[in-house]
Amino acid sequence: MAAPKKGRRQSAPGKPGRSLAFILIALVALTGGMFLSGNTTPRLGIDLAGGTSITLQAKNEPGQKNAINPTNMNTAVSIINNRVNGLGVSEAEVQTQGEDNIIVNIPKGTNEKQAREQVGTTAQLYFRPVLTVASGEPTPEPSASSSGKDKDKADPDKATEKGDDKASSTPTASDSPTSQGRAVTDGLKADATPTPKASDKASDKDDKASPTPTPSADPATAALQKKFTELDCTDKAQRGKVGDGIKPSEQTVACGKNNAGQWEKYVLGPAELNGKDVDDAKATINQQSGAWVVNMDFTSGGSKKFSKTTSKLSQQQPPMNQFAIVLDGEVASAPSVNTTLSANAEISGSFTQESAQDLANILSYGALPLTFQEQSVTTVSPALGGEQLHAGLIAGAIGLALVIIYLVVYYRGLSLIAIASLLVSAALTYTLMTLLGPAISFTLNLPAVCGAIVAIGITADSFIVFFERVRDEIREGRTLRPAVERAWPRARRTILVSDFVSFLAAAVLFIVTVGKVQGFAFTLGLTTLLDVVVVFFFTKPLMTLMARKKFFANGHKWSGLDPQRLGAKPPLRRTRRATGSAAGPVDPKEA
Amino acid sequence: MSKLGSLGARLYRGEVGYDFVGKRKIWYGISILITITAIVGLAVRGLNMGIEFEGGAVFTTPKTSVSVAQAEKYAEEASGHDAVVQELGSGGLRIQVAGVDTAKSDQIKADLAKDMDLKANTINADLVGPSWGEQISKKAWTGLVIFMVLVVIYLAIAFEWRMALAALIALIHDITITVGVYALVGFEVTQGTIIGLLTILGYSLYDTVVVFDSLKEQSKDLTKQTRWTYSEVANRSINSTLVRSINTTVVALLPVAGLLFIGGGFLGAGMLNDISLSLFVGLAAGAYSSIFIATPLVADLKETEPQMKALKKRVLAKRAAAAAKGESVESAPQDEDDEPQDDVDQDAAPAGVVGPRTQPASRGRGRGRPSGKRR
Numbered sequence: 010m011a012a013p014k015k016g017r018r019q020s021a022p023g024k025p026g027r028s029l030a031f032i033l034i035a036l037v038a039l040t041g042g043m044f045l046s047g048n049t050t051p052r053l054g055i056d057l058a059g060g061t062s063i064t065l066q067a068k069n070e071p072g073q074k075n076a077i078n079p080t081n082m083n084t085a086v087s088i089i090n091n092r093v094n095g096l097g098v099s100e101a102e103v104q105t106q107g108e109d110n111i112i113v114n115i116p117k118g119t120n121e122k123q124a125r126e127q128v129g130t131t132a133q134l135y136f137r138p139v140l141t142v143a144s145g146e147p148t149p150e151p152s153a154s155s156s157g158k159d160k161d162k163a164d165p166d167k168a169t170e171k172g173d174d175k176a177s178s179t180p181t182a183s184d185s186p187t188s189q190g191r192a193v194t195d196g197l198k199a200d201a202t203p204t205p206k207a208s209d210k211a212s213d214k215d216d217k218a219s220p221t222p223t224p225s226a227d228p229a230t231a232a233l234q235k236k237f238t239e240l241d242c243t244d245k246a247q248r249g250k251v252g253d254g255i256k257p258s259e260q261t262v263a264c265g266k267n268n269a270g271q272w273e274k275y276v277l278g279p280a281e282l283n284g285k286d287v288d289d290a291k292a293t294i295n296q297q298s299g300a301w302v303v304n305m306d307f308t309s310g311g312s313k314k315f316s317k318t319t320s321k322l323s324q325q326q327p328p329m330n331q332f333a334i335v336l337d338g339e340v341a342s343a344p345s346v347n348t349t350l351s352a353n354a355e356i357s358g359s360f361t362q363e364s365a366q367d368l369a370n371i372l373s374y375g376a377l378p379l380t381f382q383e384q385s386v387t388t389v390s391p392a393l394g395g396e397q398l399h400a401g402l403i404a405g406a407i408g409l410a411l412v413i414i415y416l417v418v419y420y421r422g423l424s425l426i427a428i429a430s431l432l433v434s435a436a437l438t439y440t441l442m443t444l445l446g447p448a449i450s451f452t453l454n455l456p457a458v459c460g461a462i463v464a465i466g467i468t469a470d471s472f473i474v475f476f477e478r479v480r481d482e483i484r485e486g487r488t489l490r491p492a493v494e495r496a497w498p499r500a501r502r503t504i505l506v507s508d509f510v511s512f513l514a515a516a517v518l519f520i521v522t523v524g525k526v527q528g529f530a531f532t533l534g535l536t537t538l539l540d541v542v543v544v545f546f547f548t549k550p551l552m553t554l555m556a557r558k559k560f561f562a563n564g565h566k567w568s569g570l571d572p573q574r575l576g577a578k579p580p581l582r583r584t585r586r587a588t589g590s591a592a593g594p595v596d597p598k599e600a
Numbered sequence: 601m602s603k604l605g606s607l608g609a610r611l612y613r614g615e616v617g618y619d620f621v622g623k624r625k626i627w628y629g630i631s632i633l634i635t636i637t638a639i640v641g642l643a644v645r646g647l648n649m650g651i652e653f654e655g656g657a658v659f660t661t662p663k664t665s666v667s668v669a670q671a672e673k674y675a676e677e678a679s680g681h682d683a684v685v686q687e688l689g690s691g692g693l694r695i696q697v698a699g700v701d702t703a704k705s706d707q708i709k710a711d712l713a714k715d716m717d718l719k720a721n722t723i724n725a726d727l728v729g730p731s732w733g734e735q736i737s738k739k740a741w742t743g744l745v746i747f748m749v750l751v752v753i754y755l756a757i758a759f760e761w762r763m764a765l766a767a768l769i770a771l772i773h774d775i776t777i778t779v780g781v782y783a784l785v786g787f788e789v790t791q792g793t794i795i796g797l798l799t800i801l802g803y804s805l806y807d808t809v810v811v812f813d814s815l816k817e818q819s820k821d822l823t824k825q826t827r828w829t830y831s832e833v834a835n836r837s838i839n840s841t842l843v844r845s846i847n848t849t850v851v852a853l854l855p856v857a858g859l860l861f862i863g864g865g866f867l868g869a870g871m872l873n874d875i876s877l878s879l880f881v882g883l884a885a886g887a888y889s890s891i892f893i894a895t896p897l898v899a900d901l902k903e904t905e906p907q908m909k910a911l912k913k914r915v916l917a918k919r920a921a922a923a924a925k926g927e928s929v930e931s932a933p934q935d936e937d938d939e940p941q942d943d944v945d946q947d948a949a950p951a952g953v954v955g956p957r958t959q960p961a962s963r964g965r966g967r968g969r970p971s972g973k974r975r
Binding site: 056107110383384386387388389392393397400401403407408415416419455458459460462463465467469470473474477481499503506507509510514515518521526529530533 | 652660662692705721722723724725726727728729731732735736739740742743746747750751754755758791792794795798799801802803805806809810813814817840841843844847848850851852853854855856857858859861862863871872875876879
């Protein structure tokens with residue numbers, strides 16, 4: 010009986026007003042920030058707003074075991090970014106996820122097909138000697154290719170845009186052929202030389218040789234020639250596939266654009282150098298001519314190979330004095346060579362600043378020993394995406410309503426505190442999500458909406474843990490104020506421990522996984538953190554304040570804290586209620 | 601409610617309660633049975649892997665008058681592969697075509713749009729390569745393993761290794777059950793399913809942690825008394841947190857049920873539905889396991905400890921002695937050790953009635969109490 014006087018005074022309620030003020034200020038600040046930054050709604054993910062989301066997975070090139078590393082991945086991201094932004098797409102996002110994934114999100118309203126092609130191509134750069142050049146269409150017209158052309162006409166700007174992006178040409182340029190250009194060549198040359206070269210190397214291509222009997226001595230070369238003859242560079246599908254499965258050591262055919270923006274096709278010799286031989290490339294202005302040029306630096310191995318190649322090429326007649334810079338199976342540029350060059354070289358031509366920089370990028374990034382595989386492509390029309398968001402919001406509202414009904418029924422007056430806390434939590438989540446959009450490009454996707462809905466449960470759980478503890482204390486016979494103060498430290502520990510576990514799960518998921526799972530994990534982690542903040546700075550102080558109100562302190566029967574209903578242990582002095590929780594004669598003080 | 605409320609009180613005080621720990625063998629048996637069923641189901645029926653795992657395309661159309669059978673025909677004609685068509689709550693269709701590669705999906709989409717008289721850009725296409733699902737699941741497994749290791753370390757520090765071990769077993773149990781249900785019922789496993797499954801990680805443990813926290817508190821200074829064995833205390837902590845566990849589970853399930861209902865009702869199959877379905881199954885399993893599996897396991901593990909064994913011996917001996925003296929053993933499950941640090945004076949409390957504590961009476965200085973009254 011001695012102890013009680015001091016009671017639990019020392020674990021005093023602290024200053025509930027201060028915490029409440031703090032959280033309100035935070036809320037106002039966040040909301041203000043939201044309006045100031047002009048973002049009043051969270052950024053919607055592709056699956057809700059409509060658009061295309063492409064996931065690419067990096068694969069090591071054969072023989073390059075450790076090529077998947079952050080540096081290479083970031084380089085790849087900037088290549089892809091260049092490509093996608095070359096489409097004139099605004100707000101397209103390219104980011105790495107996990108250790109070997111790149112996610113490309115292209116908002117609605119863009120040519121999704123085209124974007125996909127841009128994104129999907131891999132950055133493989135080779136220098137190959139040019140053997141033959143012809144205009145882009147099938148030369149002797151042995152096969153019907155009209156369908157391909159029709160398709161292309163239906164989408165006329167596609168070709169130019171693509172070319173733009175490849176930076177190999179300036180569609181506006183009308184200059185006469187320069188060292189970069191190769192417009193010199195005419196279609197007839199294709200017929201003239203079947204180029205029976207490098208047959209030793211080509212022999213490993215035998216299995217690919219077309220079964221059609223050809224008069225040529227070397228079936229591989231014949232097949233190549235046939236392929237070349239039939240190739241229609243204006244057909245996108247053909248263009249994309251022409252280089253598939255060709256090893257660098259094989260001859261190949263490829264398409265490229267000349268300065269006038271027309272397609273040309275090439276027969277190319279085995280790769281003499283590859284992207285890895287290029288040390289660096291920069292677009293600069295040539296001091297003498299004042300024109301944009303691209304400067305290449307080679308690695309030591311590369312410069313040896315390069316000088317060998319250029320000395321050989323410079324003695325050839327056009328078009329065989331050119332080497333083609335082939336990126337992803339397409340000729341990006343085919344400068345001609347007049348002299349033997351070594352460690353560094355300059356490519357000149359009718360470059361604009363942009364095209365020069367693009368070529369420089371291609372050259373310096375082409376060294377990536379990575380290929381990318383398209384893992385998933387999701388196209389969502391805005392209408393359907395909106396419908397899903399709608400459904401998600403309804404689900405959230407229903408979930409919230411159910412939780413509130415349950416809390417009201419079960420906790421009565423106490424549920425007011427819970428509902429207020431849930432609302433604060435919801436407001437904080439919403440403002441934070443909105444602000445995180447511009448800050449760290451957080452986008453709300455469907456799984457994230459799911460995560461937010463699930464979080465309603467997590468947040469409500471903390472209140473339940475706290476309320477039940479308070480009620481336990483009341484059952485012990487305490488009145489509300491000491492009960493709250495006594496319940497808090499224990500409830501706090503439980504809440505922290507279990508929220509920590511939830512957060513741990515979310516954090517691990519966020520770090521390890523990719524794509525949609527990540528958005529979900531992020532939301533879950535964010536809401537778990539907010540839960541702790543809300544419980545500490547809002548629910549607890551509010552409870553402390555409420556405990557001073559008569560309604561709660563006196564244990565009004567609608568307060569949810571009615572000691573009688575809770576079956577409180579009767580205090581010693583009230584012996585007549587000692588029979589337990591059965592209502593019995595109502596104690597006047599409790600009523 | 602008042603009934604529930606007083607039930608809560610009686611549970612709290614241990615006046616009523618279910619002997620979870622005592623009957624653990626039954627529940628272990630049931631769990632083992634469920635687990636075996638799940639494993640058999642998994643082995644025999646396997647999982648119905650979604651398009652993510654096989655590679656293929658899913659097209660979702662807006663509201664259309666084309667029938668399911670017709671759409672199926674169109675899709676098969678356009679793709680040359682088998683198509684699965686479902687009607688959605690919105691009136692649209694969901695058309696799944698397996699084994700389609702990236703290039704082909706555009707053409708199928710265009711064909712479908714033409715056949716079904718829809719604009720191509722209103723059709724959603726979800727296209728995945730065959731290795732995508734493999735990659736997702738690989739990452740999911742990695743995440744699962746990392747999480748388990750971390751959480752075991754954390755729980756071992758915050759509580760003790762036995763609790764960590766029991767929580768881990770309960771977690772594995774939950775995941776097995778969820779996967780088993782998927783195998784048996786034949787729900788489709790998609791990316792959403794995996795998201796849901798991974799969420800169970802944190803959530804299943806939430807309940808377990810709440811019970812463990814109470815158990816840790818109640819079993820403090822346990823060896824200094826001779827009234828309870830560890831198992832009994834464990835059982836009491838389950839019972840006293842039962843209301844809490846039920847409430848947290850109900851409150852967690854309600855929003856998920858909302859998702860499930862809306863996901864299924866409005867949109868038909870889809871991400872929302874997939875996530876909520878696996879969450880629902882997993883959460884229910886999680887609530888079950890934290891009560892019936894995790895805590896009894898802790899008790900079992902704990903009672904292999906020599907000091908707990910000794911305690912049990914002492915308690916039983918004391919009870920035998922008390923019984924010999926004719927004293928009621930029944931007064932046992934009440935009070936007092938929920939706060940071992942409190943000096944509780946056990947004045948002659950008759951069986952069934954809780955020994956009133958002196959402290960709270962005077963500590964309670966709330967307005968409601970007449971200050972004049974003294975006992």
